[in-house]
Amino acid sequence: MVKKRVELINGDITSLDVDAIVNAANNSLLGGGGVDGAIHNAAGPDLLTECESLNGCQTGQSKITSGYRLKAKHIVHTVGPIWYGGYRDEPELLASCYQTSLAIAKEKKIKTIAFPGISTGIYGFPKELAALIAVNETKRFLNKNNYPEKVIFVTFSNESYETYRKLLDS
Ligand code: ADP
Numbered sequence: 001m002v003k004k005r006v007e008l009i010n011g012d013i014t015s016l017d018v019d020a021i022v023n024a025a026n027n028s029l030l031g032g033g034g035v036d037g038a039i040h041n042a043a044g045p046d047l048l049t050e051c052e053s054l055n056g057c058q059t060g061q062s063k064i065t066s067g068y069r070l071k072a073k074h075i076v077h078t079v080g081p082i083w084y085g086g087y088r089d090e091p092e093l094l095a096s097c098y099q100t101s102l103a104i105a106k107e108k109k110i111k112t113i114a115f116p117g118i119s120t121g122i123y124g125f126p127k128e129l130a131a132l133i134a135v136n137e138t139k140r141f142l143n144k145n146n147y148p149e150k151v152i153f154v155t156f157s158n159e160s161y162e163t164y165r166k167l168l169d170s
Contacts, residue, residue: 010161014042020074060096080119098137105148114152
């Protein structure tokens, strides 16, 4: 059952012992603020060296690197859309972030992957709509695929945790 393959944690994604964590990266893949900065800090400088070789990443697309000093073996870098009011395909681009990250996990036979709330910080995507897209796209993917075995949503506030809790319970 798909429900058993989805988990929710409130906390710091950089501390998780999972096969892969997802980074809310930007088009350059060269680091930034928010969770991106936290991941680069925790993974160490070799992450930036590998990212420099990737030639950036388009919005809605994803690329994988090693996890370096993280407990997580891999980092899937996905580039969420900046929210401009919803008229620039932001929902479709956010859905694509989840689809392409999960497709990489499937291809690499990653068992457990953890997602932060892509685009919901500096990029300003409305949190409830973002959570709905995250949960829907993930359930849709898990319904059709055996990998990843488990998806963990990682929130960074009690409010976001409750938003996901309600969606996952319904
Ligand atoms: P974006 O630029 O895609 O909006 P941000 O990093 O600004 O990315 O924020 C994305 C989400 O990640 C936000 O909801 C933010 O609260 C959350 N976040 C920030 N740091 C962490 C962390 N260490 N672990 C988990 N989530 C985090």
